[in-house]
Amino acid sequence: MATLELAGLRKSFGDTAVLHGVDLSLADGEMLVIVGASGCGKSTLLRLVAGLERASGGRILLDGRDISAVDPSERDIAMVFQNYALYPHMSVFDNMAYGLRIRGLSKAEIASKVDDAAALLGLGDLLTRKPRQLSGGQRQRVAMGRAIVRAPKLFLFDEPLSNLDAKLRVQMRAEIRQLQRRLGVTSLYVTHDQVEAMTLGDRLLVLHQGRPAQLASPMEVFDRPADTYVAGFIGAPAMNFLPAVLTRGGAAARLETGAEIAFSDGDRPGPDGRRLTIGIRPEHLSLGGDDLALTVDLIEPLGSETLVHGRPAAGVHGRPAAGVHGRPAAGVHGRPAAGASVVVKLAGHAPVEWRGDQRIGVRLDPVQLHVFDAETGLRVEPVIR
Amino acid sequence: MNSRVDWVAHMVLALGVLLFALPVWLVLAGSTQEADAISRGELSLIPSLSGLHTYADVLLRPGREGAPPVWHMLMVSLGMALSIAFGKIVISVLSAYAVAFFRFPFRMAAFWTIFITLMLPVEVRIIPTFAVMANFGLINSFTGLTVPLIASATATLLFRQVFLAVPDELVEAARMDGAGPLRFLRDILLPVSSANIAALFVILFVYGWNQFLWPLLVATDSSLDTIVIGIVKNIGTETQTEWNQVMAMAVLALLPPVAVVVLMQRWFVAGLTEGEK
Numbered sequence: 001m002a003t004l005e006l007a008g009l010r011k012s013f014g015d016t017a018v019l020h021g022v023d024l025s026l027a028d029g030e031m032l033v034i035v036g037a038s039g040c041g042k043s044t045l046l047r048l049v050a051g052l053e054r055a056s057g058g059r060i061l062l063d064g065r066d067i068s069a070v071d072p073s074e075r076d077i078a079m080v081f082q083n084y085a086l087y088p089h090m091s092v093f094d095n096m097a098y099g100l101r102i103r104g105l106s107k108a109e110i111a112s113k114v115d116d117a118a119a120l121l122g123l124g125d126l127l128t129r130k131p132r133q134l135s136g137g138q139r140q141r142v143a144m145g146r147a148i149v150r151a152p153k154l155f156l157f158d159e160p161l162s163n164l165d166a167k168l169r170v171q172m173r174a175e176i177r178q179l180q181r182r183l184g185v186t187s188l189y190v191t192h193d194q195v196e197a198m199t200l201g202d203r204l205l206v207l208h209q210g211r212p213a214q215l216a217s218p219m220e221v222f223d224r225p226a227d228t229y230v231a232g233f234i235g236a237p238a239m240n241f242l243p244a245v246l247t248r249g250g251a252a253a254r255l256e257t258g259a260e261i262a263f264s265d266g267d268r269p270g271p272d273g274r275r276l277t278i279g280i281r282p283e284h285l286s287l288g289g290d291d292l293a294l295t296v297d298l299i300e301p302l303g304s305e306t307l308v309h310g311r312p313a314a315g316v317h318g319r320p321a322a323g324v325h326g327r328p329a330a331g332v333h334g335r336p337a338a339g340a341s342v343v344v345k346l347a348g349h350a351p352v353e354w355r356g357d358q359r360i361g362v363r364l365d366p367v368q369l370h371v372f373d374a375e376t377g378l379r380v381e382p383v384i385r
Numbered sequence: 386m387n388s389r390v391d392w393v394a395h396m397v398l399a400l401g402v403l404l405f406a407l408p409v410w411l412v413l414a415g416s417t418q419e420a421d422a423i424s425r426g427e428l429s430l431i432p433s434l435s436g437l438h439t440y441a442d443v444l445l446r447p448g449r450e451g452a453p454p455v456w457h458m459l460m461v462s463l464g465m466a467l468s469i470a471f472g473k474i475v476i477s478v479l480s481a482y483a484v485a486f487f488r489f490p491f492r493m494a495a496f497w498t499i500f501i502t503l504m505l506p507v508e509v510r511i512i513p514t515f516a517v518m519a520n521f522g523l524i525n526s527f528t529g530l531t532v533p534l535i536a537s538a539t540a541t542l543l544f545r546q547v548f549l550a551v552p553d554e555l556v557e558a559a560r561m562d563g564a565g566p567l568r569f570l571r572d573i574l575l576p577v578s579s580a581n582i583a584a585l586f587v588i589l590f591v592y593g594w595n596q597f598l599w600p601l602l603v604a605t606d607s608s609l610d611t612i613v614i615g616i617v618k619n620i621g622t623e624t625q626t627e628w629n630q631v632m633a634m635a636v637l638a639l640l641p642p643v644a645v646v647v648l649m650q651r652w653f654v655a656g657l658t659e660g661e662k
Contacts, residue, residue, distance in 0.1 A: 052557050073563030085554035089576040098572070099562035146562075 002063045002153035002186050003028050004049070009058035011044050018044045020210045021058065029184040031177075033201030033218075035191055037233070041210040042190045046156050049188060050079050062153055073102075078147035079156040083163060084139045086131040086146075092118075093127040096145045103150075117145045120179070137168045144176070148183065155180070155187040161196060173199060194234050198222065206230045224370075228377040231279045231370055237307060237343045239279045242292070243374065246274040250383070253278055253371065257312075259291040264366045266382025276380065279370035282307065282345035289363020296358045297341055301350055308344040310360065409639070416440070416632035423628040439633045448619065451607055455634055458612040462594055463641060465531050465611060469593030470586050472535035478582075481544030482570055486556070496545075503538040508598065515602055525606040534599060540585055547581045548574065587649045591642045612638040 006024040010017070018041045026032050034042045047053045049060055051072035060068045067075050078099075086095050093114055100110045118124050121141045131139055140160060147155055160176070161169045177200050180187050191197055197204055198218045206213040206221065206229075214226040225231035231239045244253040247260060250267035253276055254260045261278070268276070285292075294310025344362060371380045415428055417436030422428070443455045483489075484496045514533045523529030551574065559569045575582070600611050610618065616634045620626055 050557075050561065052560065072557075072560050077561070079558070079561050081554045081558060083552065083554050085552065085558035087555070087558075087573055087577075089573075089579075098559075098564075102563040102568065146558075 003061075004154060004186055004188070005059075005061040005064075006045075006049070007059045007061070009045070009048060009060065010056045011041070011048055011053065012056045018210050019048075022207075022212055024205065024212075024215070026186050026188070029186055030202045031180050031187040031189060031200060032203050032205060033189045033191060033197045034205045034207055035194060035197035035233075036207035036213075038192060040207040042192075042207050043158060045207070046079075046158050046188060046190045049154070050077055050156050051075050075154075076150075076152050077154045077156060078150050078152040079158065080140075080143045080147050080160045082159045084131075084143040086139055086142055088131055091128050091130060092123060092134070092142050092145075095131070095142055096149050099146065099150050113149045113151075114145075117149045120148065121145050136164050137172060140164065140172055144179070148179075153186065155185050157187065157189040157191075159191050159193075160189075161191075162193070169196075176200065194236065198234070204234075206233060208233075224379065225279075226379055228277055228279065228372045231372070235281055237282045237345065239281050239370070240285070240342045241372075242278045242280070242312075242342075244276045244278045245272075246270050246276055247272050253369075255291065257292055261291065261364055261366050261369065263369065263371070263382060266384070268371055268380050269383050270380075275374035277372040277374045277377070278364075279372060280364050280368060282343040284365040284368035285342075285344040286363050286365070287344070287346065287360060290361045291364045292342065292362040294342055294344070294360050294362055296360060299350055303349075305348065306346045306350045308346065308350075308360070309341045310344065310362075311341055412632045412635050416629055416636055418629055420625070420627045420629045423632075424625065436629065439629050440637070443630050443633050444637070448615070452615065452618060453608060453610060455612065455615065455637055457608075458610050458615040459637065459641070461527075461609060462611040462613065462638070464527065465596065465600070466590050466593035466641075468527075468531040469534045469596075470589040472531065473537040473540050473589050474582060474585060476535055477537050477540035477544050478570075478575070478578075480541045481548055482574065484541070485545050485548035486566075499538050499541050502536075503542070511598065511602065514599075518603060523603075525604055525609060527609065529603045530600055530609060533603075534593065534596060537589075540589065543585060544578070544581070547578050551577060583649055587646055590645050594638075594642050 004024075004026040006022055009019060009022045009024075011019040022045060024032070034045060036042045044053065048055045051067070051070060055068055058068075059066050062075065062077070087098065090098065096114045096117060097110045100113060105113075114127070115124075118127055121144060123138070123141055123145060126134065126138060126142075131142065134142065143160065157176070161172055164172060173196055176189075189196075189200055191200075201218055203216065204218050204221050205215045206226075208229045214221055214230045216224075216226075221230060221234055225234060225239075228241060232241070242255055244255045244261075246252075246268055247254040248262075249272065250269060252260045252262040253268075255278065268274075292312060294308075294312060296308060296310045298309040300307040300309070342362075344360075372378060373380050410430070411428065414430055414432045415423055416439055417432040417434070418429060419436070445454050445456065447454050480499065484492060484499075518524060518529045518533060521529075523532075555573065555577075556569070559573050564572060595613060596611070597613050597617075600609070600614050601617075604610070604614075607618075612634065616631060616638060619631050619634065
């Protein structure tokens with residue numbers, strides 16, 4: 001039960017700055033998920049909070065106490081590691097009891113705490129086993145148990161599910177969420193998996209190259225991504241990006257195909273001709289329109305849905321669509337990578353038998369458009385009149 | 386065709402075994418025969434049970450020219466081998482722990498200093514070492530016999546590699562659990578490395594047991610004779626060599642290292658197959 005506050009937290013390794021100043025505040029019992037591509041600094045952030053690395057600047061406040069210079073063992077923080085980091089020579093019981101023994105608790109206290117945690121995690125029958133005799137999911141539970149028995153102020157999760165197979169991951173994801181709610185322990189959870197990020201977090205911090213790109217609730221991040229990086233990172237398949245320019249006094253965008261799409265939620269500021277990037281999620285594209293013409297490259301039937309990958313072809317309006325691109329290149333704001341395809345997500349099975357090099361017309365749902373500035377990559381909000 | 390290859394392979398293996406086992410068998414057989422017969426070159430390959438008294442003779446009776454009985458030599462050898470093996474393990478675990486896990490000034494300098502001593506064989510530094518021991522007045526003492534052989538660059542390097550292979554997360558988990566450096570060493574690092582320690586113990590015990598040059602130099606007092614020294618002293622005296630006694634001593638000298646290898650091998654193979662870091 002605690003609050004966590006990070007103020008201007010920075011970290012450099014030598015000349016390489018990894019974190020450029022992160023401000024963050026977690027309410028009591030909140031679960032905040034830090035998500036980002038590998039190398040974005042999310043694990044470093046977690047290790048700074050844990051005390052395994054020293055910050056180069058800024059402060060870490062746990063329950064109002066500055067713990068930036070405190071030894072990890074004195075911080076009252078427990079961490080669940082990616083590879084579980086169980087002590088291989090100790091039984092499950094000893095693994096969970098080790099931290100308590102060091103703190104000098106009596107045998108009876110230790111036994112009751114470990115038994116409680118084991119019961120909570122369904123490890124009761126496994127207490128005498130060694131880690132190598134456990135399955136991946138069981139090891140994961142022991143790692144959680146080791147964190148729980150200490151009843152810390154803060155839980156840190158460092159990609160705890162990345163070593164599990166897909167099915168187990170879904171199950172453990174739900175278990176972690178339920179457990180965290182039940183125990184009400186303030187938690188920081190680092191992952192690169194956006195599904196984990198969406199489902200686990202009360203709030204989401206998207207880190208991009210050591211800077212916070214967006215901090216909001218998962219649905220807010222999904223519905224109103226702050227920039228093209230967040231927009232391309234959250235959501236699967238990734239959002240499509242199309243270059244466009246502002247037209248009709250800010251009331252519409254004109255795609256390179258020549259198609260004009262009116263904004264349904266209000267005008268965008270700026271002169272006509274302002275360069276924009278229009279983002280549209282694959283599920284908000286539908287067949288049968290003439291906003292975009294695609295040459296079909298690949299069909300991926302997934303049963304409940306079908307993904308159609310296509311290259312923007314010469315527009316239906318008769319113009320070449322050479323400049324129409326897909327998702328942005330990793331790490332560069334507002335600079336869509338050339339040659340990437342546009343993905344259309346259709347519900348159900350493929351409506352017809354597709355063949356190679358087929359041309360299809362696609363319609364954009366105007367209500368679901370995301371408008372970004374082409375230069376900065378930042379979201380362009382409608383002008384409120 | 387396959388069975389034919391197998392047959393050839395087995396023949397080669399059997400030949401190899403014979404090559405290694407025959408001399409040992411010869412010593413075993415010879416130790417039970419009359420000294421005169423061996424001197425005449427009439428060494429039979431069949432041991433004679435009546436000659437087993439040779440073992441009792443060499444074990445219990447003092448040797449020529451005030452040499453101690455073999456049981457005493459075996460105890461000296463055992464003491465020396467155990468001291469060297471344990472001493473080396475303790476010293477090199479601690480120094481490897483420092484080099485592998487701690488950041489301190491001149492850490493790499495310390496590491497390289499240890500590393501460089503690897504390049505100097507015992508024979509090169511034996512005279513200065515002798516001088517140092519003489520100045521400390523440790524000639525003809527058990528301390529002088531064992532201590533100079535304890536410092537070990539090889540074991541330090543080996544443990545450093547073992548420790549570097551311990552996952553960082555394990556170290557960090559222990560830190561989060563509140564384990565200090567010595568606690569981590571005792572509770573986590575040593576148990577995790579137990580298989581390697583066992584393996585090294587076997588090697589070091591045999592190394593210590595087989596020491597010859599250093600004991601020869603530093604311990605002239607026959608009460609500090611090791612079994613290896615004892616065997617050599619028993620050969621080439623002015624009078625006729627009692628070859629059956631020499632061979633019996635060789636067999637006795639063989640037993641403790643073999644016992645250690647056999648016993649520890651089980652233990653460390655089990656450790657290796659279970660071990661997971």
